[in-house]
Amino acid sequence: MKPIKISVTQLRQGMWLVEPTTSWINAPFVYGKSGIIKSAEQIKHIIASGYTEAYYDPARSETVQSAPCHSALGRSGARQTPLAEELCRARDLYFDACNYIKNLMQEKKVGAIEVAELKAFVNEIIQSLHRNFNALLLITTIKKTSDYTYRHSINVAIFSIAFAQFLGLDDEETFDTGMAGLFHDYGKAFVPLEILNAPRSLSPDETSVIRSHVRLGHDNLKDIPWVSDIILDGILHHHERHDGSGYPHQLSGEAISLHGRIISICDVYDALTSSRVYKNAIPPAQAVKKLFSMSGQAWAPGLVEHFIKLVGIFPVGTVVQLSNETTGIVCQQDHKSPLKPTVLVILKKDRPYAPYYLKLAQNDQVSINRVLVPSELGSIKNSKFYRMFLDR
Template sequence: MRKKISVQNVCIGMYISDICGSWMDHPFWRKSFLLESARDLATLQNSSISDVWIDTGLGCDVKTGSVVVSEDQAAQDVENELARISASKSARVPLHEEIERARALLAQGKESVTSMFLEVRMGKAIKISEAAPLVDEISQSITRNPEAFLNLARLKTKDDYTYMHSVAVCALMIALGKQLGLEGEDLKEAGLAGLLHDVGKMMIDEAVLNKPGKLTDEEFNIVKEHPRKGWEILQGSSGITAIALDVCLHHHEHMDGKGYPEKLAGEQISLFAKMGAVCDVYDALTSNRCYKNGWEPAETIRKMAEWRNGHFDERVFHAFVKTIGIYPSGTLVRLKSGKLAIVLEQSSKSLLTPVVKIFFSTKSNEPILPEMLDLSGSQESIVGAEDPAQWGFDLQKMTGI
């Protein structure tokens, strides 16, 4: 049985199943463990964390008379926190303050896009008026803290890829648009275009779309029809914009003219379509698909940099890198000291000096007390990115993102 209790009521022998608050703030490198040492107990009780969840089936129960928070009260606490964040000004806020709102918004986005795209599959037109509010909410989240929503949007399952990819590209288009100086209606239209860019895939046979193996030439030609099919679908939607139509039709065009469906090249491709190309490829490569696991963010940026001359517009790609960083948030990095850390947020001072959370020593090969560090004001530096799988780390589980 799970119970939420104050950290002051925690005792040795309890199984901590979750620590209330963001992983970025709590003093341990994992969120669930059996509390066995007095040192760990003191660390927890002296931290800024006020409550934890315990599992009485895996460890000791709370002492009689201690204050226990009900599941209903815990749910109400979450609602109150989301309401507080919603009421705050649209200024950049710390990652941990935005993460839960972003999580709720992402779930809402998945539900909305899934419903919208399934209606398309049944032959119904898209209601742009219903999609616009979602774009506005995502834009506000990106303004408050872009890493929160973008980190969560990157983590999708193979089964919900098509729908979540659209939500992720929407967010990336907005973040990139801000970097390029877009604002007002142009920024909203960029987000809407990202949300709808792959709607044509609803007209592709699911057996082909979700095939786990390599596509035949005939199957790939079928998939390549989705930009034009999407364009045809959107033309029948009331309130659709020229930008959304353009990005839907041209997000697979390349600067060297080797893309599809119209083999446009260079300045024949609009700014918004160039943006769509970068955002679409980045999210596709970092996502788990039915036929492959996603690449790590830093590796993806490195690969895209190799292709940029023929594939992407140079200015747009550089702006994209400034948006998400050379070491994007969520990247596991090795520092000069031999410690491992997770990139949390980008620094305004340099793409090479993000804010990280150090949690592991490669010299002793064991976890260490987590430490937040802004590399822009430190002697530490990043040596390179690491593969979490090779270290046996599940970063999503560890961070709670």
């Protein structure tokens, strides 16, 4: 039987991998060693090494479970909740989680809190992503400048959980990766606010203080019984870089944990798409291009490509102008047609319009003309739909 080419996220124990017929020079992201997949750890190593595809021989493989679907919809196998229905639940969850993390970081009492409360938030995020993958991701994109540190922690947790699921990590690892995302910036609770919120370039000494948040977060959590090694590694490694240029330990390559890499990509993506006191946000679609340009330097080749497959070329939350003179928000991907997502149309000729969903993959008459930049979002941010997510 002819070997079958699959994504590395579809690898399962018992599969017999074969060497590709194409030279590694022409296919550097295709895994090239033959043999049977013996463990989940082997699969994680292949993914962490940056490979995106592999060939397996069904005839020589042991009985394996069917590879799960990693499309943005239907991950749980259950009936999906309509976006409009899940958005309100997701919004309430998001605000509650942000307020909880804000109080937690301001009080600096992680060791004394009930872990059940924390687990409940992470589990609710996981369940919301199962019900409708797009709702929480849409809400992370519609953000205000204020309380950035707390909103950023929730956003990174959401993206980290979604990415871990996409990469095929098991439930326990996915949960701990989400917890690591939630606490990746916990050390900033111990950084002076005048440095943390400085609307200017920092001095070398101030930069050192900011960078100390990684160690401060790790050290203040390491002795708490429920904090796993995955959580600690995610916190400690999220500013390390594949080429060794990161901090605090200048780790490189495989010395950086997979969970640290996941959180690192999600951290940078959310930071790029967020407004800060010292910089403007950039559109999600532009942030995706920026991440791709950093592949090989900041992260192992291949891992960013997986993230881009997850969020799409036009990520959920991207505001686009269409060829029929309407403007809307990307609210769902079509992975078979990545240039043609589903758009929630809100404006026509910059004026409020009765909202409706437009599936571009099923409409050859309309296409995306361009992505709007933040300075052009005045009209859409004043729309009733958009504003319902700015405040509760």
